[in-house]
Amino acid sequence: MSHHFVEFKDVRFQYPDGTEALKGVSFRITHGESVGIVGANGSGKSTLLLHMNGYFLPSKGTVTVGDIELQKSTRQEVRRKVGIVFQNPDDQLFMPTVYDDVSFGPLNLGMSPECVKERVHEALTTVNCLDLRDKPPHHLSGGQKSAVAIASVIAMEPDILVMDEPAAYLDPRSRRSLITMLKTFVHTKIIASHDLDLILDVCARCIVIRDGIVVADGPSKAILSDRTLLEENNLELPLSLQRC
Amino acid sequence: MHMADALLSPAVGATFWAGTLAAIGLASRNLKKNIDDKVIPLMGVMGAFIFASQMINFTIPGTGSSGHIGGGMILAIILGPAAAFLAIASVLTVQGLFFADGGLLALGCNIWNMGIYPCFIVYPLVYKPLAGDSRSSVRILAVSVLSTVLALQLGALSVVLETTLSGKSELPFRTFILLMQPIHLAIGIVEGFITAAVINYVRTAQPEIIGTSAASRPLGPEVSVKKLVIAFFVFAVITGGFLSWFASSHPDGLEWAIQKITNSREPAGREPGTAQVLKDIQGKTTVFPGYGFKPGTDVPAQHKQVPAWPGIDAGKSLAGVFGAIVVLGVIILIGIGIRMIRRRQV
């Protein structure tokens, strides 16, 4: 019924300098799922995410988003479906004002100015940042930046929302409001993070990556309480599970 | 060595702005045709990089004073001439606004002095032929020092020319040259060493960067850069000729124009006080068009009491002092008044 799925089939990727970052990754994420992607530094998480919108194309294997197989020619189409929120909001927010930044994507989609205005208004309302619209990004706090970065992506109304370490720069309170906000989103969500509590809170399913391959894939509750598996991957039990 | 508005005449300021705008136009066109999108953010961020690097101070060996880099050559080597020129122009624009370095009219001169020479003259004619694909760090060092020294000498010479042509400073051309060139020789050598160090460091740590942005993806084919250089030389010669003609026949373009206007529209009936002033102004402008005083010789009879400056007599000077007090007083009162009204509103 739904076309909002992401499928990786034996995806391999080699950087130009010869480093093999992905060595055969396969998984399928279906409509409405929330999936956490965890793994040690350098395990290949970021490379994986950059495949989801065609910034990288697999050296071998296939990535399918909806009904479209990712290729050089289908990149733009895939980018309409998949919105990526990058780790550092300073990289994500490259336009001089919040308003310009949030409207950047919709304008590139070729929408009419009225339509764009509406989208921007909606997106900023969703993340509670409407009153920041005329500010330049460097006048925002870390939490506000992250929220606006998310707005800049949801303004394009992607089917699938991909986030890289969304809580990295946030204080505990901003992190908490981010989690609350993420839970209200109906999009298919894919979140890469070291913040396992956040994953446990937001994502029902979890994929563990090590050295470019999937080493575990299943319900977050089971995976994130498996102490040996986590420690093998330079991870620790989520704080909320350590108490018991 | 930022040129300043206060030292400029409108003719010189406008001419250099025209040249600078033409260069910005040409470089933008050249870039639009020849780059891939990836360079757009790279250029922008590189401008910010130069801006930030300029805030890092270092001690100049042997002098104890501190300096910072200019960065023109670094950018030209890494981004290629057209992109580097736009990046430098944008850095200088932001500095012109946020630091008011020099001012906004002088910005045209400043972009010319610090952008055109390293990007369109020294890089294609000196750096590229001598060290373009060199792998020897000694060679890069030597050529970098030579290039930055040349670029800075040309820039300093420009400052002197602009100041002298504007005629607001009494400094004789030769003295000014003797003052500026040696200082900039020293600065150029230091900057050259830093440029070479950065380029060499980048080259050893991540060689593909210089490769990707300047060499293997040329920002505009070789031919067009050469054409650009020739165009600039032609432009410079024309500008120079035009300026020297302009400076000699009409010391000050706008002033000259205004003088014509005021002369042709002489008011018919005049009040004594006002008339005296207008007459003075007229007398001054006709006897002494623009600057350059001819003291003593052609003093009109009624002004004999102050032989050196016929246009101004003691009475008028006093009037000037009174007027100054009143005008400044009024302006300050207006300021205070607005402040008070605004306070009350808040």
Place this chain on the structure above:
Amino acid sequence: MSFDEEYFNIGRLDRLSYQDTIVHRLDPRAKVVCTALFLFTVISFSKYEITALLPFFLFPVMLTTLGDIPIGFLLKKIAIVSPFAIFIGIFNPVLDTRTVVVIAGIPLSAGWISFVTILLKFVLTISAALLLIATTSFPGICHALRRLGVPAVFVSQLLFLYRYLFVLTEEAMRLVRAKDMRSFGSRGSSMKVVARLIGTLFFRTVERAERIYSAMLARGFNGDMPSLKEYRFRAVDGLYVSLTVLFLVLFRLYPVTDLFGHFIQEILP
């Protein structure tokens, strides 16, 4: 000035430009054009024009007060950039010593008059530039430039520079702090260390450019930097431009100060 000071100074000016006052609400185009006209008029005066320049102080005073710009801050910024103009100008009194005016028994040389003229022009032009940025947000100025015909590539360049100026300056500040903390009081730094610092900053910048580019691609970037922001040129902007032009012409053609002076002299007994 130390790195930190310099950085926070830009930041302060930047914050001022986002205030909401009558002046800030004016269309950026009107402000850019008026500033340019003002600058041209001021420097069009010959080099012995102290009195004629004085009325022009009305312009910065109006902008400072109506735009809520702290005067002390402005004066300090002007003082910081003054050395070059003073350095060049101070030769005038030395080289041009012909006495031209005697006021209250004190002889004044042409050189001093031209030096003071340079200083007045300096204060007027620099304050005009600073007031433009203090009362107009940088994106606004860029928008104005674009509408006035400056090429799009250059304007998007300026916008990128503005956006990452603060980010990279902070990055540089962190590097400098880290270096200072381990250099134990040896003031300044050798060129070698600075070259490394700049090299490091360079790599971080290139990596950042990569990340920005990927973020742009992710949102459909295809070489264009679209903007929705609309500025409307309203009646009040027209009024501002006409008033400015009127006063500039008035002050340029009529020696207001001298007229006042004569008036005072005539009414004085």
